[in-house]
Amino acid sequence: MNSLSKPRNWEKYFWPVLAAALLFAIWHYCVVWTGTNIFPSPLDVEKGMAELLHKGVLWDDIEDSVRRVAVGFGAAAVTGIPLGLTLGLYPAANQMVNPVLQILRPISPIAWIPIAIILFGVGDRAAVFLIFLGAFFPIVLACVSGVSSVPSIFQRTGRNFGLSSTQLLARVVFPAALPQILIGLRIALGIAWVVVVAAEMIAVESGLGYLVIDSRNSGKRYDLVIAAMLLIGVIGLILDLGFRSLEGLPSVRWGFRHES
Amino acid sequence: MRLKLHVQPRPLLFIGVLLICWQIAINRHPGQLLPGPLSVLRAIGDLMHSGLLLKYIVASLFRVTWGFALGASLGIPLGLAIGWNRRAEMALNPLIQIFRPISPLAWIPVAILWFGVGDMAAVFLIFVGCFFPLLLTAMSAVHNIPALYIDAGRNFGLSPFAFVSRVLYPAVAPQLVVGMRITLGIAWLVVVAAEMIAVNSGLGFLIVDARNAGNRYDLVVAGMVIIGAIGLLLDLGMRSLERVKSFRWSYSED
Amino acid sequence: MSLTNAANTPAVAAMKLRAEQLCVAFERDSKSVSVLEDITFDISDGEFICIVGRSGCGKSTLLNVLAGFLAPTSGSVIIDGEPVHGPDPRRILVFQEHGVFPWLTVEGNIGFGLSKLPRAEREHRVAHYVQMIGLQGFERTYPSDLSGGMKQRLQVARALAVNPDILYLDEAFGALDSITRLAMRKELLRIWQTERRTIIFVTHDIDEAVQLADRVVVLSSNPARIEDILTIDIRRPRNISSPHYLELRDKLLEQIGQAYTV
Ligand SMILES: Nc1ncnc2c1ncn2[C@@H]1O[C@H](COP(=O)(O)OP(=O)(O)OP(=O)(O)O)[C@@H](O)[C@H]1O
Numbered sequence: 001m002n003s004l005s006k007p008r009n010w011e012k013y014f015w016p017v018l019a020a021a022l023l024f025a026i027w028h029y030c031v032v033w034t035g036t037n038i039f040p041s042p043l044d045v046e047k048g049m050a051e052l053l054h055k056g057v058l059w060d061d062i063e064d065s066v067r068r069v070a071v072g073f074g075a076a077a078v079t080g081i082p083l084g085l086t087l088g089l090y091p092a093a094n095q096m097v098n099p100v101l102q103i104l105r106p107i108s109p110i111a112w113i114p115i116a117i118i119l120f121g122v123g124d125r126a127a128v129f130l131i132f133l134g135a136f137f138p139i140v141l142a143c144v145s146g147v148s149s150v151p152s153i154f155q156r157t158g159r160n161f162g163l164s165s166t167q168l169l170a171r172v173v174f175p176a177a178l179p180q181i182l183i184g185l186r187i188a189l190g191i192a193w194v195v196v197v198a199a200e201m202i203a204v205e206s207g208l209g210y211l212v213i214d215s216r217n218s219g220k221r222y223d224l225v226i227a228a229m230l231l232i233g234v235i236g237l238i239l240d241l242g243f244r245s246l247e248g249l250p251s252v253r254w255g256f257r258h259e260s
Numbered sequence: 261m262r263l264k265l266h267v268q269p270r271p272l273l274f275i276g277v278l279l280i281c282w283q284i285a286i287n288r289h290p291g292q293l294l295p296g297p298l299s300v301l302r303a304i305g306d307l308m309h310s311g312l313l314l315k316y317i318v319a320s321l322f323r324v325t326w327g328f329a330l331g332a333s334l335g336i337p338l339g340l341a342i343g344w345n346r347r348a349e350m351a352l353n354p355l356i357q358i359f360r361p362i363s364p365l366a367w368i369p370v371a372i373l374w375f376g377v378g379d380m381a382a383v384f385l386i387f388v389g390c391f392f393p394l395l396l397t398a399m400s401a402v403h404n405i406p407a408l409y410i411d412a413g414r415n416f417g418l419s420p421f422a423f424v425s426r427v428l429y430p431a432v433a434p435q436l437v438v439g440m441r442i443t444l445g446i447a448w449l450v451v452v453a454a455e456m457i458a459v460n461s462g463l464g465f466l467i468v469d470a471r472n473a474g475n476r477y478d479l480v481v482a483g484m485v486i487i488g489a490i491g492l493l494l495d496l497g498m499r500s501l502e503r504v505k506s507f508r509w510s511y512s513e514d
Numbered sequence: 515m516s517l518t519n520a521a522n523t524p525a526v527a528a529m530k531l532r533a534e535q536l537c538v539a540f541e542r543d544s545k546s547v548s549v550l551e552d553i554t555f556d557i558s559d560g561e562f563i564c565i566v567g568r569s570g571c572g573k574s575t576l577l578n579v580l581a582g583f584l585a586p587t588s589g590s591v592i593i594d595g596e597p598v599h600g601p602d603p604r605r606i607l608v609f610q611e612h613g614v615f616p617w618l619t620v621e622g623n624i625g626f627g628l629s630k631l632p633r634a635e636r637e638h639r640v641a642h643y644v645q646m647i648g649l650q651g652f653e654r655t656y657p658s659d660l661s662g663g664m665k666q667r668l669q670v671a672r673a674l675a676v677n678p679d680i681l682y683l684d685e686a687f688g689a690l691d692s693i694t695r696l697a698m699r700k701e702l703l704r705i706w707q708t709e710r711r712t713i714i715f716v717t718h719d720i721d722e723a724v725q726l727a728d729r730v731v732v733l734s735s736n737p738a739r740i741e742d743i744l745t746i747d748i749r750r751p752r753n754i755s756s757p758h759y760l761e762l763r764d765k766l767l768e769q770i771g772q773a774y775t776v
């Protein structure tokens with residue numbers, strides 16, 4: 001897609017390593033030059049990471065965060081997909097419900113924290129509720145738009161072959177909308193990962209978000225802060241890659257434009 | 261321009277029914293902390309009356325505007341350049357992919373360290389929240405330009421400037437506008453969260469403050485309603501941008 | 515040889531479909547616009563009918579009414595003595611393009627209408643039709659990896675697999691290049707001659723109509739009425755440079771309102 005010649009094989013590894021090395025070098029020398037003793041250099045972060053691993057609390061924090069995301073996201077998918085499919089199939093119902101969704105959706109899940117604490121107290125369930133809220137609306141809206149953009153030709157063909165309306169949903173509408181639903185789920189998973197960190201910074205006392213805020217508050221351990229941030233990034237990336245691999249499944253691949 | 265502002269009776273009716281159910285549920289359980297719609301309405305009235313509402317809305321919008329504008333003016337050109345240059349993309353993509361899933365809020369300690377508690381910190385968080393999505397949108401927008409257009413542009417021997425302004429820009433504009441709408445939504449989520457932690461004004465602050473200073477849950481929900489309404493207006497505004505004629509076309513499937 | 519003879523003598527076959535004074539009007543800018551007016555014809559069992567007319571005259575609309583997807587404003591469609599009230603697996607409509615399901619393989623598409631059959635029977639039929647449309651070796655391929663012509667053949671096979679009495683084709687070959695189109699015509703004729711279905715085929719292409727049809731229904735425009743029903747009395751296989759062929763073709767072109775010089 002550009003004017004340069006086709007990159008060679010070795011360049012696939014060379015350029016990323018070079019960029020990462022440059023970033024670390026700039027970061028390191030910025031810390032040295034400014035003479036700060038609060039902000040950590042990459043080496044401090046590496047030591048901080050080792051310390052976290054050594055203390056063994058890290059695995060608990062990771063597990064807590066991932067569990068909350070799994071439960072909240074799972075609940076959002078289990079309730080959001082059927083609701084979205086129904087609204088997509090019945091435009092009259094959608095016309096009625098959609099404005100409500102549109103008003104609720106822009107309310108930051110974080111803004112629900114006080115309500116979540118009244119309903120569930122401080123703890124896991126409040127955090128899960130917030131993640132649920134963050135993931136629910138994107139999932140519902142993706143299903144609605146996925147179903148309503150199924151070409152009418154597919155539905156007509158299904159009816160022509162004598163399918164009942166449940167068969168039509170299961171064998172035509174759902175598979176036709178599946179690529180868009182998957183995109184919605186992937187976006188929702190990304191949001192869930194953002195929300196869990198935020199929720200853990202405010203509403204509970206464990207997890208990676210709590211690790212970030214606690215490292216700062218108890219003794220300005222910025223090496224731990226940055227180490228936790230990098231972990232959040234890496235785990236988020238792994239979740240995303242895992243989900244993205246679903247897009248390669250043969251029965252949905254047609255719906256994604258893949259770069260060759 | 262169909263902004264859908266003409267009144268549709270059924271959705272309004274549905275919202276009315278929901279509100280009535282809410283009020284009835286609250287009336288049945290007196291002594292609850294949760295407010296009913298009437299007391300929320302009264303709280304909004306109080307807030308407007310005291311002038312606090314306008315002040316907080318302005319504060320939140322100010323931060324969003326700056327953070328979003330900075331994120332867009334850095335993220336979009338950079339993303340276009342990286343998307344265009346295959347080697348730059350190879351080099352930077354892994355780093356971008358690691359930074360992107362870091363919740364903007366996880367940057368709060370860093371933001372406070374660098375900028376102190378205040379507007380700058382909040383603007384920085386929103387900038388971080390907007391920068392990476394816009395960068396990626398711009399990169400993928402470049403990838404999705406059909407090779408045909410690029411070849412045609414070259415074929416006509418356009419100068420680099422003409423190439424950018426007459427082929428590249430029109431080809432990516434529709435996708436960028438959609439990406440900007442989604443990103444503005446993210447910015448609106450982030451500002452509320454940032455205001456709950458890092459500053460002491462704005463709609464997010466209104467919510468935590470109302471809760472911490474005396475469990476005024478009517479003010480909490482009032483704040484949420486205002487946040488929802490403004491978020492919706494921002495979204496509608498960006499959508500009307502999507503309808504601007506020169507952005508309207510996009511590649512049809514196949 | 516007996517098959518080709520039968521194809522040329524539709525008059526002796528039983529009546530399959532009757533359209534009775536079909537009228538269709540659409541709402542446009544809150545005015546009612548008549549698209550089809552007083553369409554009446556009979557089609558015998560096993561006949562190959564082509565419908566031609568100018569773009570936008572109402573051919574697709576007529577086919578949708580015959581297939582039961584659209585209720586006529588007045589008049590009725592009667593098939594085997596019963597009025598049509600909706601789509602039915604005994605009569606399958608094949609669309610111009612994009613009709614195959616992209617989430618199913620070639621096998622999955624052909625077997626789409628066969629879910630009620632026992633497994634062995636289903637596999638047998640799928641294999642038969644894979645063979646018939648010449649897609650052996652592509653059974654597990656998804657449509658995104660097929661060419662336009664292959665997809666079109668697949669759509670026809672999916673329709674044939676449920677053993678319909680009537681096949682409606684709406685410009686089924688319109689999106690194909692001329693070489694593939696010729697091959698597909700031969701293919702369709704071969705299938706028609708071996709399987710004896712009634713086929714109603716909408717096309718833009720006058721040559722296509724004269725090559726394929728037993729009879730050609732010519733529609734006029736605004737609103738569409740039956741201009742003429744032309745019997746193509748040429749023996750199959752048809753010689754497309756015979757004087758009679760050219761004569762019939764020119765007559766059709768004239769009725770559609772096109773000169774036959776370029
Ligand atoms: N649902 C509808 N509502 C209103 N008008 C319609 C509708 N469907 C078709 N029409 C009108 O009916 C007329 C006939 O349409 P139809 O699709 O049947 O034409 P056609 O002969 O199949 O054209 P083509 O050869 O281009 O496919 C057109 O003028 C079209 O605008």
Ligand SMILES: [Mg+2]
Binds near residue numbers: 573574575684685
């Ligand atoms: Mg048509």
